[in-house]
Amino acid sequence: MERVNTKELVKKYDFKFTKSLGQNFLIDHRVLDDIVEGSEVSKEDFVIEIGPGVGTLTKELLTKAKKVCAVELDSELIPILENELGEFENFKLIHKDALKVDFNEIIGDEKNVKVVANLPYYVTTPIIARILNQNYNFKSLTIMIQKEVAERIDAEPNCKEYGSLSVLVQYYCDTKIVRTVSPTSFVPQPKVDSIIIRLDKLDKPRVETKDKDLFFKIVRQSFNMRRKTLRNAIKSMKIMDAETMEKAFENANIDSKRRGETLSLQEFANLANAVYDLTVNS
Structure with missing residues (x-):
């Protein structure tokens, strides 16, 4: 040819x-x-x-x-x-x-x-x-x-x-x-x-998420404000009060003072699932 x-x-x-x-x-x-x-x-x-x-x-x-x-x-x-x-x-x-x-x-x-x-x-x-x-x-x-x-x-x-x-x-x-x-x-x-x-x-997504849209919202917000701590990034989403937010970080076993760029996919999923359990599914 x-x-x-x-x-x-x-x-x-x-x-x-x-x-x-x-x-x-x-x-x-x-x-x-x-x-x-x-x-x-x-x-x-x-x-x-x-x-x-x-x-x-x-x-x-x-x-x-x-x-x-x-x-x-x-x-x-x-x-x-x-x-x-x-x-x-x-x-x-x-x-x-x-x-x-x-x-x-x-x-x-x-x-x-x-x-x-x-x-x-x-x-x-x-x-x-x-x-x-x-x-x-x-x-x-x-x-x-x-x-x-x-x-x-x-x-x-x-x-x-x-x-x-x-x-x-x-x-x-x-x-x-x-x-x-x-x-x-x-x-x-x-x-x-x-x-x-x-x-x-992949045959299925790499991590399990209870709410895919919420997962990606948290990911986008974390990187849109990548110089801020996760606490401040998530706080700006206005989806829960400060006490509930700290509980979500605790349940996900993630330090809220970290930045989004340090989180693995699994950690993002853990955080999103914890937020879901305390807000959407509460």
């Missing part, structure tokens, strides 16, 4: 990059191979690709997967993708914003669903949060994203990278960094390094 030459296609169709869409197309085939290999896509898999660009990664996936459904927002890319990939019977193209598309509609009855994408930087966190929070039926996400975001996703407690995104992803998934990618692997070149990271969905 002849591989897609991204630069030649951009020139062939006189494609103009749209800065607001964060378009950085992959030109390094070694990186391409690492994405495909890292995703472990096979003929049993239904792949959703977000932001296919001119189809560089898409073509590789089409030879490996049962079916590839590409979601592209830029109307200028639709005819290019149709012309270049239309011959593949296992290719489906959806012209839509991935932040608005109904993934359940795309997935249907498919069992082995994998998301593989070179995500535009500006939608990275919203896309990940949407896919995880909506509880879509997928096995893994193998995505190329900004290095800083990948490091936040993979971070452990007690470091500046650790935050609400770390907790969100690790609540639902195992994380594995595949490799770092330099700006020279793209056209146009971004100003920062990228990372390919794979998120494997």
